[in-house]
Amino acid sequence: MSPKITTELLKQLRQVMKSPKYVQEPVQAYIVPSGDAHQSEYIAPCDCRRAFISGFDGSAGTAIVTEQHAAMWTDGRYFLQAAHQMDNNWTLMKMGLKDTPTQEDWLVSVLPEGSKVGVDPFIIPADQWKRMSKALRSAGHDLVPVKENLIDTIWTDCPQRPCKPLITLDLSYTGVSWRDKIVALRSKMAERKVLWFVVTALDEVAWLFNLRGSDVEYNPVFFAYAVIGMNTIRLFIDGDRMMDPAVREHLELDSTLEPEFKIQVMPYGSILSELQAVGAGLSPKEKVWLSDKASYALTEAIPKAYRYLTPYTPICIAKAVKNASETEGMRRAHIKDAVALCELFNWLEKEVPKGTVTEIIAADKAEEFRSQQKDFVELSFATISSTGPNGAIIHYKPVPETNRTLSVNEIYLLDSGAQYRDGTTDVTRTMHFGTPSAYEKECFTYVLKGHIAVSAAIFPNGTKGHLLDSFARSALWDCGLDYLHGTGHGVGSFLNVHEGPCGISYKTFADEPLEAGMIVSDEPGYYEDGSFGIRIENVVLVVPAETKYNFKNRGSLTFEPLTLVPIQTKMIDVNLLTQKECNWVNDYHQKCREVIGAELERQGRHEALRWLIQETEPLIRVQ
């Protein structure tokens, strides 16, 4: 990896920062955040502005350029990568280290008095704007919105914003029509006494209209906004996608609908002016509901007194609770995904000893097997295929420079998933193709104990996921071990593999309570720098639990694994398991055998079936 030479680009950027063509007044600093206008986790190439200006293309980072300096803030996952990808015009600001200044403090320390700091108001979320603006103002500077994105003005070969065809999902996939979703949304709006709701997150637009797209890799979403009134629906979307007869029929664009379900299609770029018009027409006590993470530009379009901001939107919350059709779809998707992985692991067992399988080859093979399954669309994230020391890099993705050959001497960690038309998968298995050491087995078994502790946990209705995080760590903690990431995230239904508002992590307190129908991952791990990584991940469905008693009639919940892929028993030190844990593994493997075995049989995949049978032999614990 050689760094990107940015001297000329920075010179150009510093010119436009002073050019009256783009800024009302010169800005002494310009902030380039990671995100897009929808606060997406994954972004399209045209939105990779921070990578363009700096060369650093990790998933998280904020660049700030002043007359004299160019600085990049990123976290521990990316210190090495950022240092490699950036030339020496850039200073790396290592977030999480004690001596690293915040962006605000750094700006205050380097800027001349009374400076203006510019940022694209569409890219910065309103809550971040507020924090930064306050800090700068108290030091005598101003955060100012720069309408035209200054990176775009110098990015001559900027890729086009994608505008790919849409997929319509019928009731058999979604369980609820978009009209019924609008009705439910309006009833939530009425409850909160708001007249308008602005849909800004891409997965929320897709979910609301039962549409999918492919504008962003791994995420089946499309660039659009929506503004829902009590009697109007406005969809802001570009291109000729609305000319597709299937889409027109799906959205009933040509029917004589009741007016409150008539969708007005408008250009993507007109959202701001339309919203400003909405804002200008409000009477006292009329409110507009937005996510508090919506962009500063859209939030400002509504006068402050009329804004109703919440951390989670009603769509985000409704979307998280999967209905019967979605749950069945997720089950089907996970069965197909397990078939692909049984094929893969059977293949790896044969091929790895030959010394010809690299991390990239294994990842490609996983994709190949998945793509053979019905309704496969694409991967749900970049496959983490890592062996030996690479496994200890939590967000590793093999590239030619790091690509390592799998062997019978190293642990192999595969974290992968796919988008199927009926559901989204995300599964991690850690395998050894030779003989694991006692220490490797010991660590694996602690991780497994944590995985089981979460998966088998019974907890009251209304419990927030973060209260379960320590269950996943307890066995590791007992031996002085731990892992430095959360235990689980929400998973979409043929949507984003990471979604809110629920999860299992020590880091958050603002998650919404778990309820039956929510789907999260359960993925504790253990990582030894320079040696190996272990992670065991299932996607699990929140289901009601039967309990002996029922305190205050609250009812209880537990998890049902949707992922049905064998957990390598060779890696388990069975004597470290309790009888209950041992039973859990055996029951789980029995279910894998029954459900995935039947599907392998049906698909005529006899070799993989033999592998499954062998891998799901019951554990026997010596008392």
Add this chain to the structure above:
Amino acid sequence: MSPKITTELLKQLRQVMKSPKYVQEPVQAYIVPSGDAHQSEYIAPCDCRRAFISGFDGSAGTAIVTEQHAAMWTDGRYFLQAAHQMDNNWTLMKMGLKDTPTQEDWLVSVLPEGSKVGVDPFIIPADQWKRMSKALRSAGHDLVPVKENLIDTIWTDCPQRPCKPLITLDLSYTGVSWRDKIVALRSKMAERKVLWFVVTALDEVAWLFNLRGSDVEYNPVFFAYAVIGMNTIRLFIDGDRMMDPAVREHLELDSTLEPEFKIQVMPYGSILSELQAVGAGLSPKEKVWLSDKASYALTEAIPKAYRYLTPYTPICIAKAVKNASETEGMRRAHIKDAVALCELFNWLEKEVPKGTVTEIIAADKAEEFRSQQKDFVELSFATISSTGPNGAIIHYKPVPETNRTLSVNEIYLLDSGAQYRDGTTDVTRTMHFGTPSAYEKECFTYVLKGHIAVSAAIFPNGTKGHLLDSFARSALWDCGLDYLHGTGHGVGSFLNVHEGPCGISYKTFADEPLEAGMIVSDEPGYYEDGSFGIRIENVVLVVPAETKYNFKNRGSLTFEPLTLVPIQTKMIDVNLLTQKECNWVNDYHQKCREVIGAELERQGRHEALRWLIQETEPLIRVQ
């Protein structure tokens, strides 16, 4: 309990709310919070203004009086009591119920446009003021500070503010001199670049100067403030307490000290004007450090740009980590406390079957035995002595109207503690003096499993207590049971029995990480309304844990019980315990036998010793 008749009082209050003698402009509503000027949990009789105006004397509640209405907000613990104690001038606002308006919303709904809402600025914490003021302003009203407390103007027989003699604590108790505490505080101030620190919490003043008082029942504190500069120390305190030669010597008031350790003693009431003078003399970048829970009055004395507010003060954090002298004192206090409880339980075993012991008698007897111990000062909170259904009332305190006789047919729950000169105790034991039912034993055993899960937990340095809360609930959750309170609170060293900044609760996320030397309670429970209550509480010390491995060299922590009182084995269903849990109980009882047995022997308390031996017989688990 007959309600207090408040018609006349409310009439008088409404008059002073309009009287130019007390208010610049008439106020249309007046808020009477629970607290005192130091945001104390326990308050002196002269500060019980809300109880005076309403009759309701529970520990939590806020009264608001308008021209037309009088309303009281309190939580589920006090719905019944408040309803009994208040006459029908008052409307009870049941907090936590869905339809109950917030104070702000209620005010907005009942006030005429452009109203003024008054409150004593010394009683309302700054963070509450901010929230309420914002909500009222956005509805066109104003929250205004009313200097003179309006309740005090009509409270003709208001008790005097207590001004009791002080106790000086020497190094053998405190481990660190007040001068060294000042030095450490100033170094924290220098780190944060603040020039002044304002000590507003009573226990922080007491801790800083190694003084104790008895102005507030159960809490060995005294009314005072302190303002610490880099070269000055100002102590705001009333009465002739500073004439006591022991105090003068302790504070070196008559010595020729280095000027930076010279304490200026000033009248308690002069804090505001002195602080205003400090505020007026500040140059840019000079900051004053206050708790964000300090009163609005004191916070406002410092211009906003000069304030440095934190949720926990450096004193609060330093105070929580007990040094070797404090820890040893706490150990001694807990040994004496255990002696008293062995005496009590031995006495109860003999007396309860006679049918003559009431809850009040048992509580008094507990106090009697405690008062026989060396350095006993007072109780650390009102004894919860509760049998049968009273045990299910979590904050129960026996009064003649509710006083129940202990019997061999009901569970007895005793939650009690004391202040000794060397430490503070807080212990709960749940006993049956006859034959418990299988169900009672089952519930008790789940609570015990939760207690052990926390007490024996091993966790990394830097872990916050709230991450351990679910360990205490897991066994209950498995059977559909739970309890509706936190699991533990910080405990002071001959100071408040409840102190921050650490604790074990699902409710908070803002607790400071646990570190070796901190002391918390571990007190899971189970309560069945109308039947019984179970709680098992030890005070435990955070200590380093030895572990097999040491991830990232972080080190691990665990708990060591300071409380050494037998847990009634008769209540345990030993078959519900794992072997590890069974061993924990046996090890714990072995330690009780050794440590408390030796002390009982030393004190010649042979009957109690026999009781202890019998109660600490090892459990045997049938495999």
